Structure formats: C-alpha cells, structure tokens
Amino acid sequence: MMARTPIITGNWKMNPGDMASAVQLAADVAAQTKGLEGVEVGIIPPYPFVPPVRDALKGSGITVGAQNAFVEDKGAFTGAVSTTMLLSVGCEYVLCGHSERRTIFKEDNALINSKVLKVLSKNMRPILCIGESKEEYESGLNKEVCAVQLGKNLAGVTAEQMKDVVIAYEPVWAIGTGLVATPEVAQSVHAYIRSWLAGKYGQAVADDVRIQYGGSVTPESVDDLMACPDIDGALVGGASLVADKFARICRFQAV
Numbered sequence: 001m002m003a004r005t006p007i008i009t010g011n012w013k014m015n016p017g018d019m020a021s022a023v024q025l026a027a028d029v030a031a032q033t034k035g036l037e038g039v040e041v042g043i044i045p046p047y048p049f050v051p052p053v054r055d056a057l058k059g060s061g062i063t064v065g066a067q068n069a070f071v072e073d074k075g076a077f078t079g080a081v082s083t084t085m086l087l088s089v090g091c092e093y094v095l096c097g098h099s100e101r102r103t104i105f106k107e108d109n110a111l112i113n114s115k116v117l118k119v120l121s122k123n124m125r126p127i128l129c130i131g132e133s134k135e136e137y138e139s140g141l142n143k144e145v146c147a148v149q150l151g152k153n154l155a156g157v158t159a160e161q162m163k164d165v166v167i168a169y170e171p172v173w174a175i176g177t178g179l180v181a182t183p184e185v186a187q188s189v190h191a192y193i194r195s196w197l198a199g200k201y202g203q204a205v206a207d208d209v210r211i212q213y214g215g216s217v218t219p220e221s222v223d224d225l226m227a228c229p230d231i232d233g234a235l236v237g238g239a240s241l242v243a244d245k246f247a248r249i250c251r252f253q254a255v
C-alpha cells in the first residue's frame with residue numbers, strides 16, 4: 001500500500017460575497033499554510049472566482065477545484081458549466097454528489113454517476129460526496145445508505161480510475177450544524193467504505209483511495225478525526241471561510 005497523502009479541501013459553497021473577498025481569503029490561506037508539507041491542500045470556490053483564486057494561489061502549491069460540472073462539453077445548456085471549461089481554467093478536481101446538490105438541486109444517483117465518469121474522462125479527479133440523512137442515521141442505516149450511493153455513483157468506474165477518485169463521507173446531519181461526527185462514528189463508516197471498495201476493486205486499490213470526512217470540521221475537532229486510521233482528510237465548509245481556522249485544519253496534528 002502506498003502511504004495515503006492527506007487531502008484537506010475547503011468547499012466555499014456560495015461564499016464569499018464578492019471577488020475581492022475571495023482573492024483576499026485565498027491569499028490569506030496561502031500565506032498561513034506556507035511551508036506546509038505532506039498534505040494536499042485545495043480550495044473549491046464558486047465558478048466566477050476560480051481564475052482569480054487560482055492566480056492568488058500561484059506558487060503556494062494549493063490546488064483549485066470546482067463545486068459542480070455538467071456532463072456535456074458545450075452547447076445549448078443555459079446555466080451549465082462543462083468539465084472542459086473547468087479544465088481550461090485550472091481546476092484539478094470536481095465535487096460530485098454533494099448533499100446540497102442532491103437535495104436542493106435534485107441530483108439523482110444516475111446523474112452523479114455520469115458526472116463522476118465525465119470528470120474522470122477529462123483526467124480530472126472527482127471528489128464523490130456520500131452520506132446519510134439525520135433520519136437514516138437515527139435508524140442505523142448510515143452504512144447501507146453509503147453502500148447504495150457508492151454502488152450507483154461509481155458504476156462503470158474501473159479499478160485503474162479509482163486512483164483518481166477521492167471519496168468524501170459527509171453525513172448530512174453534520175453539515176453546517178456544528179454536530180461533528182465523533183471520531184468513532186466517522187472511523188467506523190470510513191472503514192466500512194474502504195471494505196466496500198475492497199469488495200469491488202480489491203484490497204490494494206481500496207488501500208490507496210483517500211476518504212475525507214466532512215461535516216462541521218473545525219480546528220478543535222480535526223486532530224482527533226485525522227488520528228483515525230481510515231480518515232485521510234477533511235472536506236471543510238464553514239471553517240474554510242476563515243483563513244486562520246482553515247490553515248489550522250490543514251496543519252492538523254494527528255497523534
């Protein structure tokens with residue numbers, strides 16, 4: 001097994017409110033993570049801010065990604081943005097299946113699967129987000145829900161392609177609520193996800209896939225989460241909008 005390089009990414013969602021603030025935030029994150037080694041750090045801004053954020057990060061080693069993509073390359077698809085366009089402005093990865101896309105924008109598993117395949121076909125990396133709702137969690141269905149999403153969202157993805165896939169386990173009840181999953185709960189689902197991947201792709205492939213945790217990650221919670229053997233990174237929402245919080249998360253101290 002290769003050592004899995006931790007990956008910390010900030011999903012800015014529909015924030016901050018204007019380009020000047022976005023550029024400032026990116027520059028502050030770059031300054032405050034300077035010299036950090038052994039961790040892949042990424043920022044995922046709203047579409048219009050991708051090029052200026054990319055420029056503000058130049059030389060920092062921090063990569064940029066996109067929050068979504070459409071499955072066609074170009075044409076009459078008002079409001080949509082293609083993977084080709086994202087590639088041309090320097091995006092290295094694309095979030096697929098974020099719970100806000102699933103619930104607010106009604107994206108179903110089949111569409112998310114098409115997006116994963118499309119992103120991979122452009123040699124970009126999908127960060128596939130999965131996770132259960134509060135009701136499903138309370139009914140003890142978290143692993144079953146993840147299994148269904150993995151099966152449907154990874155349909156047609158080969159073992160070879162899995163080296164470019166990052167999975168983000170984001171329990172919906174933990175997103176934006178301050179209710180971070182305990183390290184025990186998160187680790188047990190991450191271990192389950194890896195065993196599911198081993199069942200489909202073999203243990204060697206599963207051992208190399210990075211699995212991020214997302215949902216109310218803060219400087220206070222990150223160290224214990226990152227100390228878990230199957231937690232390989234964090235997908236950070238709210239705390240990624242505050243440069244010193246995000247930088248501290250990137251400088252996690254797993255013991």
Ligand SMILES: O=C(CO)COP(=O)(O)O
Nearest residue numbers: 011175176215216237238
């Ligand atoms: O949805 C998330 C990241 O994609 C998590 O958001 P919060 O960190 O704000 O809970």
